[in-house]
Amino acid sequence: GITRHYKFNIKLQNVTRLCHTKSIVSVNGQFPGPRIVAREGDQLLIKVVNHVPNNISIHWHGIRQLRSGWADGPAYVTQCPIQTGQSYVYNYTIVGQRGTLFWHAHISWLRSTLYGPIIILPKLGAKYPFAKPYKEVPIIFGEWFNSDTEAIIKQALQTGGGPNVSDAYTINGLPGPLYNCSAKDTFKLKVKPGKTYLLRLINAALNDELFFSIANHTLKLVEVDAVYVKPFETDTILIAPGQTTNLLLKAKPTYPNATFFMSARPYVTGQGTFDNSTVAAILEYELPPNVRSNSMKKKKIPLFKPNLPALNDTSFATNFANKLRSLASPQFPANVPQKVDKQFLFTVGLGTNPCPKNQTCQGPNGTMFAASVNNVSFAMPTTALLQAHFFGQSKGVYTPDFPIDPLIPFNYTGNPPNNTMVSNGTKLVVLPFNTSVELIMQDTSILGAESHPLHLHGFNFFVVGQGFGNFDPINDPKNFNLVDPVERNTVGVPSGGWVAIRFLADNPGVWFMHCHLEVHTSWGLKMAWIVLDGKLPNQKLLPPPADLPKC
Numbered sequence: 001g002i003t004r005h006y007k008f009n010i011k012l013q014n015v016t017r018l019c020h021t022k023s024i025v026s027v028n029g030q031f032p033g034p035r036i037v038a039r040e041g042d043q044l045l046i047k048v049v050n051h052v053p054n055n056i057s058i059h060w061h062g063i064r065q066l067r068s069g070w071a072d073g074p075a076y077v078t079q080c081p082i083q084t085g086q087s088y089v090y091n092y093t094i095v096g097q098r099g100t101l102f103w104h105a106h107i108s109w110l111r112s113t114l115y116g117p118i119i120i121l122p123k124l125g126a127k128y129p130f131a132k133p134y135k136e137v138p139i140i141f142g143e144w145f146n147s148d149t150e151a152i153i154k155q156a157l158q159t160g161g162g163p164n165v166s167d168a169y170t171i172n173g174l175p176g177p178l179y180n181c182s183a184k185d186t187f188k189l190k191v192k193p194g195k196t197y198l199l200r201l202i203n204a205a206l207n208d209e210l211f212f213s214i215a216n217h218t219l220k221l222v223e224v225d226a227v228y229v230k231p232f233e234t235d236t237i238l239i240a241p242g243q244t245t246n247l248l249l250k251a252k253p254t255y256p257n258a259t260f261f262m263s264a265r266p267y268v269t270g271q272g273t274f275d276n277s278t279v280a281a282i283l284e285y286e287l288p289p290n291v292r293s294n295s296m297k298k299k300k301i302p303l304f305k306p307n308l309p310a311l312n313d314t315s316f317a318t319n320f321a322n323k324l325r326s327l328a329s330p331q332f333p334a335n336v337p338q339k340v341d342k343q344f345l346f347t348v349g350l351g352t353n354p355c356p357k358n359q360t361c362q363g364p365n366g367t368m369f370a371a372s373v374n375n376v377s378f379a380m381p382t383t384a385l386l387q388a389h390f391f392g393q394s395k396g397v398y399t400p401d402f403p404i405d406p407l408i409p410f411n412y413t414g415n416p417p418n419n420t421m422v423s424n425g426t427k428l429v430v431l432p433f434n435t436s437v438e439l440i441m442q443d444t445s446i447l448g449a450e451s452h453p454l455h456l457h458g459f460n461f462f463v464v465g466q467g468f469g470n471f472d473p474i475n476d477p478k479n480f481n482l483v484d485p486v487e488r489n490t491v492g493v494p495s496g497g498w499v500a501i502r503f504l505a506d507n508p509g510v511w512f513m514h515c516h517l518e519v520h521t522s523w524g525l526k527m528a529w530i531v532l533d534g535k536l537p538n539q540k541l542l543p544p545p546a547d548l549p550k551c
């Protein structure tokens, strides 16, 4: 591989959407942010310079960061944030990965405007396991808030209530023609008849899983989270925040006298308010050279809209998840751990914290909303966990006693228990190098069942099983797929159900795991794993770089 240099100047930029202008935190004044393009095997040196009042940290979502945990980016987990006027060079090499990923801010809610694609091409001379597309197009979903997202989450955490929802979903930063005052802000994809396009979909939205479809066109799904899958055709896909999906779009062989909406809207299973509107972009066929554009334009061109599933269509979500299978070919094998060294059962879900004295709170029954893993709501430390671990200074920063099973088992998906209170702490799990882990993540219905897209840093994992109700440790494992389960970095824990994943802890460091719905992360649905060094020199975390930010 080669070394590629990027510079990210973090600065304020005025952006107008839906007739509202606001000053956003941007990279190089661009919104969405710039693309990172590299090949498998390349080294990236990305210098991030902070010119804004906020603390900044950038995460390279889905990059494995083998031994380079210092470059992973979650604030107070692998590094202290980059303060105003400071800079940090993220230095990592892309090992064994090719496909679509993305980068985003990993501090507070700044990823609402700080995000962009990472495109990893195969090594020079290596091919895709499908015919080379005519063109490749990133399609990045986001959420636009007319007001300041830092103020929104700050207020929600102070009052204990649910934060305001966004004012629009966006495709490549644009809300599209279905919103007021937005017709000009529409992403348009022009295609040539008969050609095949690789759409690189990224869900960078803060808080919503999305259905996506293109009217009158079939999509062929070929990759998720930068891992090839067995291709299959579908009209609609589901993509959670933190997930990426590559689709082949074959343009119709002849010029259709029509334009087509590419639309997305949310999949919502929880309670509460959400933005149920639709974002649209336009797929338009380029005029054939023998047609005079004027005569063509005068005709009224029909416009087709896709049918998207209902907002709470969990059966679509389930069927779609079941269709995802690793390619599991000789060239791209699925290295599913066949034996398990350690098994964990984590409940994930919402709960409450008591309202501070002399305050009124806007959470359930006057409490404050919280969220937890095994009833522990994760308290962010004020110094970075990875440094504390590396320098043996865990005292006062974290404790290695994360409960590996729910302490008091209950009927997770039945009637909610009377006591909805969480406990709070900075608790981690410690894993010896090369531990083969099986993790069952069980949704709870404490404040209503809800789908939670769980993201693990530092690893890909295999999704070996999923189901509804409570996980049955005797019978459910009999149906696990250990042959060609999908390999990814973010998986939806089914609403009112469970998902089983396996991964090999072959990457020393401290690795964050959390719900990628930002509101749930803010409420504490997060935890971290420590993976210890192995014995061999190439099984150890590299030393921290000299410019690692200080807290």
Ligand code: C2O
Pocket: 059, 061, 074, 104, 106, 242, 455, 457, 512, 514, 516
């Ligand atoms: Cu994409 Cu910890 O995040």
